[in-house]
Amino acid sequence: MADVKKIATRESYGNALVELGEKNKDVVVLDADLAAATKTGVFKKAFPDRHIDCGIAESNMVGIAAGLATCGKIPFVSSFAMFAAGRAFEQVRNSVGYPHLNVKIGATHAGISVGEDGASHQCNEDLALMRTIPGMVVMCPADDIEAKACVMAAAEHDGPVYMRFGRAACPVINDNPDYKFEIGKGTVVREGSDLTIVATGICVSAALEAAEMLEKDGVSAEVINICTIKPLDEELILASAKKTGKVVTAEEHSVIGGLGSAVCDTLSANYPVPVKKIGMQDMFGESGSAAALIEKYQLDGKGIYAQVKEFLA
Numbered sequence: 001m002a003d004v005k006k007i008a009t010r011e012s013y014g015n016a017l018v019e020l021g022e023k024n025k026d027v028v029v030l031d032a033d034l035a036a037a038t039k040t041g042v043f044k045k046a047f048p049d050r051h052i053d054c055g056i057a058e059s060n061m062v063g064i065a066a067g068l069a070t071c072g073k074i075p076f077v078s079s080f081a082m083f084a085a086g087r088a089f090e091q092v093r094n095s096v097g098y099p100h101l102n103v104k105i106g107a108t109h110a111g112i113s114v115g116e117d118g119a120s121h122q123c124n125e126d127l128a129l130m131r132t133i134p135g136m137v138v139m140c141p142a143d144d145i146e147a148k149a150c151v152m153a154a155a156e157h158d159g160p161v162y163m164r165f166g167r168a169a170c171p172v173i174n175d176n177p178d179y180k181f182e183i184g185k186g187t188v189v190r191e192g193s194d195l196t197i198v199a200t201g202i203c204v205s206a207a208l209e210a211a212e213m214l215e216k217d218g219v220s221a222e223v224i225n226i227c228t229i230k231p232l233d234e235e236l237i238l239a240s241a242k243k244t245g246k247v248v249t250a251e252e253h254s255v256i257g258g259l260g261s262a263v264c265d266t267l268s269a270n271y272p273v274p275v276k277k278i279g280m281q282d283m284f285g286e287s288g289s290a291a292a293l294i295e296k297y298q299l300d301g302k303g304i305y306a307q308v309k310e311f312l313a
Helices: 010-022 041-046 058-070 082-086 089-097 112-117 126-131 144-156 203-214 234-244 259-270 291-297 301-312
Strands: 007-008 027-031 051-053 074-079 104-108 137-139 161-164 168-172 187-190 194-198 221-225 228-230 247-256 275-280
Touching: 007 010, 007 275, 010 027, 010 041, 010 144, 027 041, 027 058, 041 247, 051 291, 058 082, 058 089, 058 275, 074 082, 082 089, 082 104, 082 126, 082 161, 104 144, 104 301, 112 291, 126 137, 126 161, 126 228, 126 247, 137 144, 137 291, 161 275, 168 275, 187 203, 194 234, 194 259, 203 221, 203 301, 221 234, 228 259, 234 247, 234 259, 247 259, 247 301, 259 275, 259 301, 275 301
Parallel strands: 027 051, 027 074, 074 104, 104 161, 137 161, 194 221, 194 247, 247 275
Antiparallel strands: 007 168, 137 228, 187 221
16 A cells, blocks of 8 residues: 555644635634644634634643633634543533533544654543543544544534544545545445454554455455444444454554444444454553554554454464
8 A cells, every 4th residue: 555645634634624714714723832733733824813822731722612612613622632632631521521512622643653752642542531421422534535524524513522633644545436424424445244344543544454465365354444433333333243243343542442342332232243352452652653653563454464363263
């Protein structure tokens, strides 16, 4: 996939905000002194009067966004996932989730692909934290096209939304004319009959690579792209599990509380099948290049392939 177009979803986030700002004057963007990194700087350049730099005060930023939402604005809160979901969790829960306010959270630099910033900045717990907040929609787009689509859908949705974006460039995989995004709906990006791989974020393209390798071994893997982790497309996952009888989940996140846990909740309650959860195995990350870390923790195509082979054996 070396010749495939690659774009970081944080870039997509910034570009989508500008497009959204042109359509809707009620859209306001807040950032915590990270506009260059989160890419909200492009919105600031286009609409300086609708961009608020709150400084290194993420919890206060969420409170300001909550206030703006009560006045009819559509605030997009932006920071690194570690700060948006971690440091400001109490404010997200109590000031946004509890009153069910129309605040959108754009969390960038999630997962171990943050790279050299190390474990303190590599948030592998954000999806789990946000899933626990009642009424919170949780999304993790796989590429540029899906990232832009989820921002647009978030603006249309009435209620709190958490969106997870990455630092590193990732392959564009949804560039087909039939692609349509809808909150709560997943997509089958590869048909298969022997095994289901349910993936999210950067692991979707890796799962497709793994499926190609498995095909050479005579294993037909169905790959499902799940952007909306909450609400989950239970119907699609159950249908695929009934067809293949085995499920693997893949995510750049802890295997505790994220996509794997959501899928297991659905399967255990409705159609129990063997499941292998691929992700960060109850551990912190470490400093290193994004590519080296993804390979070490077996979240690339080769790593997912190896773990699937072990699971099937």
